[in-house]
Amino acid sequence: MKSIVRGAAWLGIAGWAGLSGAAAQQAGDDAALVDRGAYLARAADCMPCHTGDKAKPFAGGLPFKTPFGVMYSVNITSDPQYGIGTWTFADFKAAVHDGIRKDGAYLYPAMPFDAYTGISEDDLKALWAFVRRISPVAQPNPENELNFPFNVRLGLLAWRELFFEPAYFKPTPGKSDAWNRGAYLVETLGHCSDCHSPRNIMGAIKQKQLFLGSEVDGFYAPDIASASLAKTWAKDNLTQFLRTGSAPGKTSVFGPMAEVVHESLAYLTPGDIDAMVTYLLDSPPPKDKPAPEAASPLPHDVYVRAAKSYIDNCAPCHQDKGTGQGVAIPPLHGNPAVIAAEPYNVIMAVLGGLPAGGTYGAMPSFAGRLSDQQVADLTNYVRTSWGNPGTPNATAAMVAAWRATANVPDYGTQSSSSFDCPKVGGAPGATGPDPKVVASITQMMQGGSRQIDVLAAAYKAAAGTTSAGSVVDALTAAYCPVVAATQLPDWQKFGELKRWTLQVAAAVSPGVAAVPLPDVPVIWAVPAGPGLVGREPRSLAAKLACPANDGKQVPKPLADAAASLLGTPKPPVDGNMVKTFATTLAQQNPKARRADVANALIVAYCPAVAALPGTSIAEQNNLMNSFGQQVIGTLQLLPAPTVAAK
Template structure:
């Protein structure tokens, strides 16, 4: 049985070896005659075989490169894409930059992240000249109008935005570099095995996030029912493989008395290994019989000067707080969010620019939207770790010279919102019982509610009713305050970071406010496709639409029961005028304060919504902007206005009827 297993093991091994063995050298190609790129196309065809492109992109043998080959992964079934020159279903409309983005960066032409089933984590090392040769060949693949089958992935793996975390932790877009002190043949073999052949994608096990386990590089893995064996140097030598037997195996898939190719390996030998040059085959064998031991940590972490534990903590901080806007790799988002990679302000000799941006946020300016303050969410040490991570990741050349004490000093001088102070970042529950001139929630009723919640009661309406029975004269604002104060000790006991506790308490508060508001006279949530200021008791919150429409539609103040007084909208239109979009955060704040001062009896939510109504047409009229950018511009303005009015609003208390 052992002999049979080894036969199957070595047979499966060639599935990957085949893809490694056929690349040309990373050096520049021989220059073809002017206007003739046939030599480049031929070289590209050779590289495509080396990279195992056709077998992976062919589901129907009669339709080469038309995709729809299924891959069974732990996360569901995926299907390869059509890479023929068909303009509708293939890549016929792609440019070289689109192609490079997919192969080198793992990003589709439409900007979506590719799943790592496409081995861009290995292909990123392909040299620039080889990419050009591959493109010269691929763009000439005959068109086949074959639509791609939809992936069958379970949530959350069907959400491509979830790949932000994967890319940040496990992907480093960088070209392959030769190893000093090694021979040309060894380095050529390294390029074939680690880059074009992407051997580790089959011969290394993966973690729960689908990334190759760095410490188990080449130590074998189960691939769709076949065992891709250990191909590290020690195992190959232990099993008796020599230069001669490996060379013979890669030549025809057969080593008499040792193994014979069959199954998927037969296709690889037929489609790839049969075209291997003797020089490349020798280089491949040279490297495999002298490959380096596996790295202890993934490539992004290996390239960082930060200690492993600090890197992991800081990477998670970036993923949770920054990546949704600044993207994986710090690339930014078009003209809405600036890039952090290769940003002179980020890599300056001193870290103060990044520290102050995190602590104080940034107003909207130029084409960029506003950035909120993270001072209330992050401690001094977390800010320091995040700053050092941003300054040294993605091949940024900054120094990891931010410290917690430095952040504390700058925090004391930063102009941050009240909720962004160091004191506010600590999770403290409010005391109830009333202050000067206000009675506030009833302490005994609050304590009783806390006991109910600790016992497992979470039904909002039950809790509201229980408090109202104990304090029949309480205003809506007092009820919200009471339930918030009662829930706070429950949240405080959770094993969560302070900022997560604050977020959970805020979520609960808004849930209670919404439940209370249902029983009060007032307008319902307007059917608008933009941010909207909604009253909750004596305060207000920014409500988001349920979805972004295909076209941004500005709120109509004359519809939905005339939610915003026309006189207030007219005043807002006059105040805002026709400035260049976007306006800065300071200007948005001035608009809010001025309109509130001019209309002291107006509801704060009406003031906010009047300004949003006035600003929206300016956004939709801005040239060369898509709906996503328009939504971002309007949301940034609206959030700044709502925040300004919210911070100036009276706190919930019994006196505010």
Template sequence: MGRTLATVLVVVLIILAALFFLIRKPSIAAVETPAASSFSAEQVERGRVLAGIGNCATCHTTAEDKPYAGGRDFPTGFGTLYSTNITPHPENGIGRWSRDAFVRSMREGIARDGSYLYPAFPYTHFKNLSDEDLDALYAYLMTLEPVAYTPPENAMHFPFNLRFLQWGWQLLFFDSKPIQPDPQQSDEWNRGAYLAEGAGHCTACHSPRNLFGAEKKGRAYAGALIDNWYAPALNPEQPVPVHWDTDTLYSYLREGRADYQGVAVGSMGEVVHRGLQRAPDSDIHALAAYLASLAGPAKVDGAARRAGELIEAAHRRTDGDRSHGENLYISACAACHYNAANNPMALRAELSLNSAVTAGDPTNLLRVLLQGVPADEGSPGIVMPDFASLSNADIASLAQFLRKRANLPPWEGLDKRLEELRQTLGQAASHAGEKQ
């Protein structure tokens, strides 16, 4: 009996030791911060463009005067995480990280000291970046102004605060193999795939996630809620009735607007107007070519004709029945959003063709109504006023009228979602105009 127990103990110890060595990652020695002059201007510029495409600044900046110094909060179901300081400050930032330590973090999600990083940091996408692109990003980050700022401590609940548990997450959900070019496709398409799946991490917002926060396999680009915005499907399930093609995608990703599908607001406004701004035209064309292929084969009838027919049908549904929703649309929205059927214009976003109205989730329409689109969001300098002072009942009638106008069934759960969003945005529901 004593013998058996001893054997079991030894086996358990061996398994634990083996697991420990499997899980444990070595720390990588600290280095002196490399001198800015050790990088070529060309490399730094390439890194700047990539940092834009990767939206590094959006997640790693909380104050304009402290770019890349971290501190942005990421509320998760398991507690709150804060982004880190990635300026080359030797104590607060990554100034003592060697190129190899940086590359390991981007490809394997392991920090310099060997601890596991959480996948709120999209290393699950950045692993696809080439050596040259990672070198360029490293060069760019190391030439930033070092900022002496320490982000708040993470507040993850036990046991999720134990970083080594990420080993299990990686085992289940992370495939470290980088994306391979598809020889059946053009160079442009492959470039687009590399940008979208790598630096651009488009599916990080556009794909639904499972309970553990990993993107669901087989549901890439199927649309998802993220930070209280809805990133619409871009696969064949896309909610826009005039499907995206290379021309409309190019104009949306370059200018932030497309004549039939509308404008980029919310987090997508940042992606376009801050992130992709410095990317060369060839890269935007490549992204458009790749994304257009996700939508499936182009529709037979031309986009312009289909848009025209749909707008005419929407005009017929604004039939003067003087429902409350229709009256609100005509008095509050039509002045800026009415389009002639043969000439819809992006900045007059045609609401019957727009995913804010046609998606199964009302979040984007409600947010735009509650917050408007200030001059520094969406298209630079262009403003849409907010309608937060409308009562919840008014907003609901208006929203359901817009659904009817686009020939779609009413949204379910609209009132609840509206209440939630008011709360998230810190707005008290207005009851002005409601009968007592």
């Protein structure tokens, strides 16, 4: 308590000038909160770093010599022009917790937000109560003198993606309160690792060498890992050293550490110093990986190349951590289409891009830039990063299958003007489906066979291939003459061929997934880029098995709404009524995934089909397929959903 009181007095007599009484009253914080903020600012060593001229505390201008050039601390007084006088608590929190400036620019990690991100919400509020009372000093901020490319803040996208994960401090279970308090002071507020750990070529702390010592401004910050400290230090003399800067028979403080002791540690309570010593003498071994990678289920080599792919291709638009950019570019973090059970939506978005719609802009295709393996790695990365709970089940073989669907040109393009079917075979040495086997598959289709698993197995056996991409190509080429022979208008022919191709890709993908995909007993809608596709069950049971309305595969409120909308339907439902059901449920739930809307209606309709007397399992599945395809087709033609649903 004495130190806290001394911290309050220090506001006026030790260069920490307070605001006027009127301004303090206007701020509306009680004195105890301000005193606590002053104490925390001491523990965080704020003033020395933000003071170039001791006559102007907190006004910035202190140079930091780094391997990348000279950086200057900024003015954090309440000056409205050069300081942070126009900031709100949200602005302050964004800078300290997230490393993002008020204008949205990324802060350089010379400001230790990578450590400060652990500061608790209550402590942030106390710090803000103190900081916003610092008297204004109208001192401009010097321009940093950084070498290219480090002077380009956009380059921090890569740094943040690879090395920074915003997260509050979490106590370690099984450790004492003193140990955890010490960890909070050392790792978070004190940011000791920033000086006592070497950095890599990108300026990030080398996790495997945490606390093992590093050079700072021409001085060497020694190894303070517990294994090293325990050899030469005891609790009593380490406590004395931290409080006074001197330990008899050991050493006296000098260099940058002298400032830390005199301006910060000397003002901490005995309990906090004791906690720091407790932690330092028993700190855990260094982590093997930076926080973002440590949270990922991907193997190291996959993570590294996938993260690079994301940084190179996606981060400029979707930002680090997949946050997106307002309504113009949707977020990937927490996006329900990204973390769906199947990875097809991400795969198709990467391969085919997305058209502009609603409030968001167009996304280009990366099919010509990324290989099947790169697309699979990137897909698994965005589905499992930044807290996304998706499963890393995409594979290169799966991507090849979906890439093959692009062989059906979009209706209205020059290549589709005459509805020419693919010429299978071709020049000597050319790869592609076996023309003779494709012809035999066409005959099977003309005879009425449409079961994809049967057709795919027949092609694999006859052509001697296991390639998922070849199967999609072959079944597309085989079905095209069947569609071409119909009397449908060209636009419907293309729609039917595209639908079939996507269905084939959805059917063969589970067989090449890295992790088993959830099985479904009936037709099931899955997102595929900007559209939907119906995935049919791999096998038919002895009786129609309806998906449970338990919230595991479809949000229960949505399924309940679908059941209420359908009432007690009598199959088969008229096509116009199916369209009405699909349109109404989508309009009532504009933020729901279109796949979830379709599946909610399927879940609600299935019990009515299963209860039909005198119908065979084949007839029941035909009823379900017809209903499901009509729902999916209707939803595909509706205007683009909101950004939140993409």
